[in-house]
Amino acid sequence: MATATGADAYPLELMSRADEQLYRAKTTRNAVGAGALPPGEPEPQPAG
Numbered sequence: 001m002a003t004a005t006g007a008d009a010y011p012l013e014l015m016s017r018a019d020e021q022l023y024r025a026k027t028t029r030n031a032v033g034a035g036a037l038p039p040g041e042p043e044p045q046p047a048g
Contacts (some may be wrong), residue, residue: 023046
């Protein structure tokens with residue numbers, strides 16, 4: 001859940017922060033589920 005006060009407390013900013021937190025959580029979950037990367041393999045990055 002994203003929170004903000006003052007000038008940052010408008011829907012677009014809150015949704016953007018919530019999306020960022022969601023994608024960060026998904027990346028962490030996927031990295032844990034996938035196991036270790038082979039040596040020299042670059043870490044996948046989210047599209048966009």
